[in-house]
Amino acid sequence: MTRVYALTNHKGGVGKSTSATNIALGISAMLRNAGASNSRVLLIDTDSQAHATLVTTGQNNYDENNSLYTVLMADRQKATQVLSECLVQSHWDSNLHVLPASHLLEQAESELQGTAGAPYRLADPLSKLAPYYAAIVIDTRPSFSLMTEIAATNAIIPVEPRYLETVGLLSVIGKINDIRDGWRFANLCVRGIVVTKMDNRVRGHHYLLEELNTHPQLNQLLLGVIPMNEAVSYAHRSHASIFAYDPKATASKAYAQLVHHILSQKRGA
Ligand SMILES: Nc1ncnc2c1ncn2[C@@H]1O[C@H](COP(=O)(O)OP(=O)(O)O)[C@@H](O)[C@H]1O
Numbered sequence: 368m369t370r371v372y373a374l375t376n377h378k379g380g381v382g383k384s385t386s387a388t389n390i391a392l393g394i395s396a397m398l399r400n401a402g403a404s405n406s407r408v409l410l411i412d413t414d415s416q417a418h419a420t421l422v423t424t425g426q427n428n429y430d431e432n433n434s435l436y437t438v439l440m441a442d443r444q445k446a447t448q449v450l451s452e453c454l455v456q457s458h459w460d461s462n463l464h465v466l467p468a469s470h471l472l473e474q475a476e477s478e479l480q481g482t483a484g485a486p487y488r489l490a491d492p493l494s495k496l497a498p499y500y501a502a503i504v505i506d507t508r509p510s511f512s513l514m515t516e517i518a519a520t521n522a523i524i525p526v527e528p529r530y531l532e533t534v535g536l537l538s539v540i541g542k543i544n545d546i547r548d549g550w551r552f553a554n555l556c557v558r559g560i561v562v563t564k565m566d567n568r569v570r571g572h573h574y575l576l577e578e579l580n581t582h583p584q585l586n587q588l589l590l591g592v593i594p595m596n597e598a599v600s601y602a603h604r605s606h607a608s609i610f611a612y613d614p615k616a617t618a619s620k621a622y623a624q625l626v627h628h629i630l631s632q633k634r635g636a
């Protein structure tokens with residue numbers, strides 16, 4: 368079964384889009400380098416701010432005709448066809464395909480209220496296309512969306528090494544587990560936590576990392592630590608991946624290590 372990774376956290380600015388885009392590319396590149404027969408990865412942008420869409424496709428003006436919004440509003444019988452027609456090849460790599468977000472997504476949920484099967488309008492067509500991909504990565508908006516979590520199999524939670532951020536972690540994990548149990552989605556699990564924007568010079572960051580590492584529940588979930596690195600902002604500005612922008616940057620190496628960890632978990636899980 369194709370894994371669907373959702374980068375999720377109800378907070379903004381924690382590195383969801385940075386992580387989703389670079390993990391998606393990283394998975395594709397690592398599979399290709401390992402000689403895998405399929406290294407296609409699909410990146411789905413579910414945030415109306417469309418940051419992941421902008422950096423990976425160079426555009427953020429997708430609309431009612433060519434974006435995730437189009438898929439959500441499509442006739443259910445045609446939704447898979449519509450989804451495949453809305454996909455865009457990323458300029459990052461021909462094996463990275465993107466389902467773009469649109470500013471219209473803000474109104475989608477209210478437009479769909481009361482529509483039969485509304486929360487499944489992403490998961491259903493996606494499940495038909497999933498076998499074509501080695502992995503699917505979903506970038507989410509800074510609030511919980513049932514529609515997104517239902518489409519996912521593996522939640523990855525990026526978190527900044529700040530006290531109040533880490534306090535919120537257990538509630539994020541609790542919500543994901545509630546969705547799994549309440550909606551009977553046995554396949555949905557919390558795959559792990561990624562600490563982002565770690566500044567080695569800040570003592571408080573070390574304390575929090577130490578707390579995570581010794582926490583009875585959270586310690587097993589720590590997937591990786593991404594350092595604070597200005598190359599990340601420069602890469603965004605150039606609409607480039609961190610790997611292409613500067614393969615030697617500390618964040619580049621950390622994301623490569625994270626992807627390696629995610630893929631080795633995949634084999635072992
Ligand atoms: N490792 C990092 N080092 C430095 N800046 C980062 C890093 N990760 C993300 N950023 C910056 O933080 C901001 C928020 O990141 P983003 O990925 O858009 O978060 P989110 O999607 O959670 O809102 C962006 O300006 C981005 O360039």
Ligand SMILES: [Mg+2]
Binds near residue numbers: 384385414418507
């Ligand atoms: Mg974002």
